[in-house]
Amino acid sequence: MRLSSYANYVEASESNPKALGVYMANAVNKFGILYLHGTFIAAGGYNGDDGNKAMADNYSDLVAFGRLFLANPDLPRRF
Ligand SMILES: Cc1cc2nc3c(=O)[nH]c(=O)nc-3n(C[C@H](O)[C@H](O)[C@H](O)COP(=O)(O)O)c2cc1C
Structure with missing residues (x-):
């Protein structure tokens, strides 16, 4: 859930x-x-730079990439 x-x-x-x-x-x-795990996952409209900023700012424990990952299975390499 x-x-x-x-x-x-x-x-x-x-x-x-x-x-x-x-x-x-x-x-x-x-x-x-x-x-219920306590890990906070930010999601929604993130790109690589936004995700790195969210982590650097300690805004979230993890960042999820949805549509970008679906369209680009090699997303980590692209980042
Ligand atoms: C067409 C579409 C439908 C979605 N429907 C739901 C939903 O019903 N419930 C939900 O929690 N998230 C929903 N999401 C959000 C995704 O689960 C996910 O959090 C989001 O796509 C991540 O953002 P990103 O695709 O910009 O990386 C939906 C996203 C899209 C694009």
């Missing part, structure tokens, strides 16, 4: 995404899930 409290789509964003994320984690915990 993907929890995206920091998502900002079609002008819909959360004013307190951290609190919402913690709330959602506690809410799904009631269903007896095995675990």
Whole structure:
């Protein structure tokens, strides 16, 4: 299950995404899930430079590349 409290789509964003994320984690915990990993993955519109900046700024634990990777299986080499 993907929890995206920091998502900002079609002008819909959360004013307190951290609190919402913690709330959602506690809410799904009631269903007896095995675990919810604590790694924060930034995703959505990142290119190589943006991804490196996110890591350098300690903004996220990981950065995901979706469409760029689908279109370029050799994306790491290209980066
Ligand atoms: C056409 C399309 C549909 C998507 N639908 C969903 C979705 O239903 N739920 C979701 O969590 N993310 C959805 N995503 C986001 C992707 O899971 C992924 O986070 C995103 O594509 C990563 O950004 P990037 O492709 O710009 O690298 C969608 C992305 C695209 C392009």
